[in-house]
Amino acid sequence: MSPGVRLCGDDIVSAECEDTGTAQALADHLRESGDWLECVAGIASCVAQFDLATTGAEEAMQRMSTALRAAPAAREVEAAVVEVPVCYGGDHGPDLDDVCERLGLSREAFIELHTGREYGVDMLGFTPGFAFIGGFSEAQDVPRRSQPRVRLAAGSIGIAGGRTGIYTLPSPGGWQIVGRTPMQLFDTGAAQPFRLRAGMRVRFVAIGPDEFDAWCAE
């Protein structure tokens, strides 16, 4: 059995991975095998659910260990950059001031920092199309809220643990909300229902409340 492979339930196995890229590659590899019900990459782990009616825990752990050795080290990164408009602060970003205080930045400096680079989409999860976007190391020490909010608006942009997250749908959530995008990121009617995918690159673009409203009216 490989170190880092363990059970986290009667029908769930987790494998620790070096980084998100490794976790994604392992999840893809497991999915292709057809042996698992669900294969989901986390930030630093890959977790798979197996059919307990046909497979015991020992066998599943063995399979995961074998896959860990066979899977490629990382997944390819895509070239296209998606621009995501964000209205920072105010009603759209109730935690912006707290986050700025924690980072010792003015609002303007925070927005400049957050919009001033390209990010990679680490994974989709939480709710349909929720994007975990890595590469905001300055906010490494920004924690989640100790009490999650009961309902966040669709498009809310949160910060936690060095990552940016986009709440595609109205949902409860514990990230510190700094802004909101009017862009629709999930649409079951579209040929490709998810606007963002793991491996894509993203850049945030600051917009004002008027532009936000105009975008929503379109």
Added chain:
Amino acid sequence: MRFTVLKPGLQTTVQAGPRTGLRHLGVPAAGAADPLSLALANRLVGNPLLAPGLETTLNGVALRFQGGGLVAITGARAKARLNGERVKLHRTLAVAAGDELEIGPARLGARNYLAVAGGIDVEEVLGSASTYLPAGFGGLQGRALRGGDVVATGPAVGTPEMLKTPKEFRPLASNSWALRACYGAEVDLLSKESRFDLFDTNFSVGFRADRMGLQLEGARFEVTSGGRLASAPVFPGTIQCPEDGTPFLLSIDAQTIGGYPRVAQVARADRHLIGQLRPGNHVRLLWRDAESARDELLAKHNYWGEWLPGIRAVI
């Protein structure tokens, strides 16, 4: 056949089997919160076990049929009336055009299931007919039923039969539940005392209780993640514990990724019970290792398989 919704109830949705194999895209399972009860209802009207039916929440539903057909009600303990006359749960009921069927408030348990021969006729979205309310897709236009809605059912297949669920196959609802559970991935982040409390607390279900998850109140748990845990996959049945110390049990609409320590996982054998928990109910977690949890699942499949061939796809 069609029916009109007279009283929609608190939250009545079309539910069938779960969405599977899409959690890596952030798509939750959805489907009947108590799939065993949906299967029992479908069994009585000759449908596939996970054919789309109606799931009510706490206070039932009232419908008027525009055509004749067979229906059946299962799930929470509740009174049902057909044209004002009491009818029993767990029986095939014949309805005619103009008949009014009412499921009253759930007295024990939280959800009732109504199956109609032929199933509810809705399109599948991402591989399932089940409603996922937070994203507004599946079921009837992705939403809960409203008064005045007209809902169509599919063509009934097979020979109509008047059945009743044998007594030994009727699940009992309760105010007090035991859920078998295994340790979760981050159980070590609980203090030693809290780890003990997890299987030694008489929890009560909090008011935040819906298809996404339920708060378990009763003890304040000490976790040491500091709010900086790497987000990791979660599943229906996962029990997470945020820093505020109140564990949260994820249900059938659970998100796919969570950022709080996963302290326990309700065993697959008992996940169907989560759908009947309601605010104020008592819950005990019973610790199991993976091997005995599997034996118990196989035993449950073996037991229910006698009345529900195909139970392995249900629970």
